[in-house]
Amino acid sequence: MTESETLSLEAPALPESPQDSALAEFAAAACRRLAGGILGTTGSGLRAVIEAEVRALQAALGDSAELHGVAAKHPPRFDRRGRVQVLTNPVMSHRNPLAPPLVHHHDGDESEFRVTLPLQYQGPRNSLHGGYVAVLLDDVLWHAVRQMAAGVSFTRELTITYERPVPLFEELRIIGRVTTIEGRKTFAEGEIIAGEAVCARARGLWISPKSSA
Numbered sequence: 001m002t003e004s005e006t007l008s009l010e011a012p013a014l015p016e017s018p019q020d021s022a023l024a025e026f027a028a029a030a031c032r033r034l035a036g037g038i039l040g041t042t043g044s045g046l047r048a049v050i051e052a053e054v055r056a057l058q059a060a061l062g063d064s065a066e067l068h069g070v071a072a073k074h075p076p077r078f079d080r081r082g083r084v085q086v087l088t089n090p091v092m093s094h095r096n097p098l099a100p101p102l103v104h105h106h107d108g109d110e111s112e113f114r115v116t117l118p119l120q121y122q123g124p125r126n127s128l129h130g131g132y133v134a135v136l137l138d139d140v141l142w143h144a145v146r147q148m149a150a151g152v153s154f155t156r157e158l159t160i161t162y163e164r165p166v167p168l169f170e171e172l173r174i175i176g177r178v179t180t181i182e183g184r185k186t187f188a189e190g191e192i193i194a195g196e197a198v199c200a201r202a203r204g205l206w207i208s209p210k211s212s213a
């Protein structure tokens with residue numbers, strides 16, 4: 001093996017240490033808990049929530065041993081051009097405090113999220129904000145499309161039917177599946193289910209731009 005072959009086989013250095021990636025996701029989780037606590041408590045309860053999270057963050061910053069053995073779910077990566085790439089997606093990324101911690105599965109042409117949403121997503125009392133209903137469905141349908149379509153597609157059209165309020169504080173199944181592929185166009189549909197009830201439905205069209213098809 002020549003020297004150049006040895007060098008080309010070497011893995012590139014990581015864009016940050018595993019401990020710092022774990023710290024970033026720990027901080028994001030603390031932000032989520034803080035958001036829920038700031039909205040869900042008042043007065044001395046609120047002070048206790050803030051104090052607990054500040055302590056937890058200080059401990060994590062000061063003693064990285066606290067995070068040893070904790071693997072980040074979405075550590076930054078280098079892209080093909082060698083730039084640091086952070087997963088920012090406000091539905092999926094464990095590093096983005098806006099994203100709820102959800103579990104994601106793919107099965108053939110279907111994608112599914114499972115999630116229990118806290119107070120910061122509230123629209124009507126105890127129910128999910130309608131705009132966020134659309135965000136979740138857009139994302140799960142996009143993931144189903146991503147599995148099936150060649151190249152990256154973008155949402156061109158999305159229609160949501162709000163059948164009944166989507167509850168907070170209980171597990172939701174958010175499902176997307178591809179129905180038809182016609183060249184650059186992929187049609188998909190899906191729903192949000194709480195218990196046995198379909199709360200919202202979505203159907204839409206994703207198009208792969210000419211350059212990426």
Ligand SMILES: CCCCCCCC(=O)SCCNC(=O)CCNC(=O)[C@H](O)C(C)(C)COP(=O)(O)OP(=O)(O)OC[C@H]1O[C@@H](n2cnc3c(N)ncnc32)[C@H](O)[C@@H]1OP(=O)(O)O
Binds near residue numbers: 138155184206
């Ligand atoms: C990490 C990733 C997270 C994922 C997040 C979830 C997904 C998203 O939220 S994506 C962000 C939101 N979406 C966007 O920003 C997209 C904005 N729109 C665009 O960029 C462009 O309109 C784009 C790329 C979708 C399509 O552009 P372009 O390729 O020029 O479309 P265009 O040529 O007009 O249409 C392509 C074909 O679709 C057809 N078409 C367009 N609209 C429709 C429609 N509503 N119904 C049926 N057919 C349609 C056209 O007639 C055309 O057909 P043909 O090829 O036979 O002539």
